[in-house]
Amino acid sequence: MTVVALFTRPPEMPDPSGPQSAPNALIRKLERFSSFSDVEREAIGDLGAASEWIAAGKPIINAGDGPVMVLPLLEGVACQYQDFRDGRRQILSLLLPGDICGGSGEVSGPADYGVRSLSRVRIARIEAARFIALLQAHPAITIALTKSALVDQAVQRAWIVNLGQRRGHERIAHLICELAHRMSERGLLLSDGGFELPLTQQELGSMLGLTSVHTNRVLQQLRAENLIAFHNGVVHIHDAARLQALADFDAAYLSIPG
Template identity: 40%
Template sequence: MSNRFIKKLANLAELSADDRRALEIVTAHPRRFAARQDLIREGDEPGPVFVVLDGWACRYKILPNGLRQIMAFLMPGDACDLHVNMLAAMDHGIQAIGPASVAMISRAQMQAMMHDHPAIARAMYTAQLVDEGIMRAWIVSMGRRSSIERVAHLMCELYLRARGAGMTQDTEFALPLSQIILADALGMTPVHINRVLKELRLAGAMALRRGSLTILDPVKLVQIAGFDENYLHRRLRQATAI
């Protein structure tokens, strides 16, 4: 029975039974985090690599004036940077959004595994590239999209990512993000998020309520967002030599 991490990596590279076993071992003893608990804080010295197995987390930063900006969502299956611990201090925090279960893989473990399992290494590097693509897409959204386009675009992204981890049923999936969290991620105020969600609902594009998102009209949603899934790199280069 494989977890979300394995499922996600399997989308990015061909994994042998042996590879899967190694991943099982390394994620066997996750740690539980409470809602709003920090996995690591800005300024802390980086430690193990985090892999979210269950629940959601986010990377965030608090400005001097108290405003918060979320820079990435980590959903089940997502890991954070491989090489962080070359740095002396974290430049941002990572926080559980709801209760979450997180595997913590030491640098040594990680290195051994990637050395012994090239396919895993390949998948991890690819995942990292996709994460960078997502960051760039966020920059584009914040810079050049209107609020309704921004919200629609994020929902398209999260839906596809959730589907990649096998977390969607049909047109619906669990999205445990409050409007406050969405506001912090999209650089808006909660009240404006609320109005935009209403507009999207009335337009018949999507409906977000009580922790789950329903895509009412995928075509319309994609069109509002100006969404192009290129950057998620679901179609990878075939047979990459290491």
């Protein structure tokens, strides 16, 4: 897969096959929600024509930014987060290729959150007006985006449940299950079934409301029980059934409700 090479390529090297080479992640994601004509597929693909690469760890949206353009993530991984004055940070969502930075196409107001790249990332930058015109011209795209937004909201709810009701090891297990599904949906699994997750344990902890120290210990325990391994930014699931049972994971919420 072209994805395998994506994160292992040195960040400073330009993409050897050019920005158009990767199948457009936005199309791949939206097609799960609505079927498109060739015209529509092309219209979506055109959005990614003008895209830029951003290095890992760079800001994409800063808290306080005014209304921004529509920013579909085409390659790489980013996160939405909120910082405290005292240094604590809560990661609010993980953005995978095909996701739109800053919620589902938000077109208003100063953001109360930030978005930054976790790996090298390719992002398109679309004028709101152009985006709206696209939606008006192609109802199928509007439908797909609406359904996509509903799934995004279901994911937010699942995070609330995860933080509110589960213990550390269950939280990690649930998050890994969720990501495995989302990665798989978009054809982002490695050939051995694992997937790239370019996070430090510190960052993983701040998605889950856990300390990096505790995250580390729980990961070791899960590894010892032969459930998962997380090493060098790659996750491997060794026993999916047991992992899902531990996490009380049900993938239904990640699919189209209707």
